[in-house]
Amino acid sequence: MFSFLDKFSSPVKAMLILTFFGIIGSALVAVSYTVTKAQIAANERAVLTHHLAVLVPDNLxxxxxxxxxxxxxxxxxxxxxxxxxxxxxxxxxxxxxxxxxxxxxxxxxxxxxxxxxxxxxxxxxxxxxxxxxxxxxxxxxxxxxxxxxxxxxxxxxxxxxxxxxxxxxxxxxxxxxxxxxxxxxxxxxxxxxxxxxxxxxxxxxxxx
CATH class of the missing domain: 3.10.110 (Ubiquitin Conjugating Enzyme)
Structure with a gap:
């Protein structure tokens, strides 16, 4: 990628590099949010399942x-x-x-x-x-x-x-x-x- 940038002027290079890392950063945040959200949902479901089992045991x-x-x-x-x-x-x-x-x-x-x-x-x-x-x-x-x-x-x-x-x-x-x-x-x-x-x-x- 950086050899590709050689054809551009310094200000344009800087802008393209910032854009590239901005896209990478946004993608990482999105992936992290998705994984975290799924984990939170799994934890909440586990807590709910536990409470339900305590309140109304399986034998009932x-x-x-x-x-x-x-x-x-x-x-x-x-x-x-x-x-x-x-x-x-x-x-x-x-x-x-x-x-x-x-x-x-x-x-x-x-x-x-x-x-x-x-x-x-x-x-x-x-x-x-x-x-x-x-x-x-x-x-x-x-x-x-x-x-x-x-x-x-x-x-x-x-x-x-x-x-x-x-x-x-x-x-x-x-x-x-x-x-x-x-x-x-x-x-x-x-x-x-x-x-x-x-x-x-x-x-x-x-x-x-």
Whole structure:
């Protein structure tokens, strides 16, 4: 290439060299982005698969949760205006559970993304935090790796506790809050409660 440039004046040479390296640089960035994006997607899928297996163990269903899914939209109940994915667990064709993607829009530092697993009878199988931006050492107590707080939802339903008790204790409910951080658990409790209400209203349609 550089012998080819000998026929051009110095300014033109410089421009062509810069253009060449600019194209090479852009190509490298594009390749790196593609590889990174694929790796991020693979990591996210692995995390999702793990959460689904924990919330609805394999012995409770015989279908592929990732394949047996649908998109639903309900900004008020699910906390986000965009469509979200619902995963359906079945055993021998019969409905077993639903795993809802839910957003608590009013966390202390922004949205908190959750997976909420609900058995067919309306009892919570569990809740897991997918992502959040809450304050480390305070709001991150919603993560299982930092505390057992998120595990307290298992076994709860719309009648256990009753309607007025679906709040943190500071607001007169039954759920613990964190020392110095009430906003985060309050947001999660409200989002899970809304998810249960949505499930009960839409249960038959969700399993179609």
């Amino acid at each position: 269903h015989d279908n592929d949760l990732l394949s047996d899914s649908l998109q639903v939209t309900d900004a008020q109940a699910l906390g986000i205006a965009e469509p979200v994915t619902v995963y359906r667990a079945r055993y021998q064709g019969l409905p077993v559970a639903i795993i809802l993607n839910v957003v608590a829009p009013d966390g202390y530092s922004g949205k908190i993304y959750l997976l909420v697993a609900i058995a067919y009878d309306g009892t919570l199988l569990g809740v897991r935090v997918v992502s959040h931006q809450e304050t480390p050492g305070l709001g991150d107590g919603i993560e299982e790796r930092h505390s057992n707080w998120i595990l307290s939802f298992a076994g709860k339903s719309l009648i256990n506790p009753l309607e007025n008790d679906w709040k943190v204790k500071r607001d007169g409910g039954v759920f613990d809050q964190f020392s110095g951080a009430t906003i985060t658990p309050r947001a999660v409790v409200k989002a899970v409660h809304h998810a249960l209400q949505y499930y009960w209203e839409q249960r038959e349609r969700l399993f179609l």
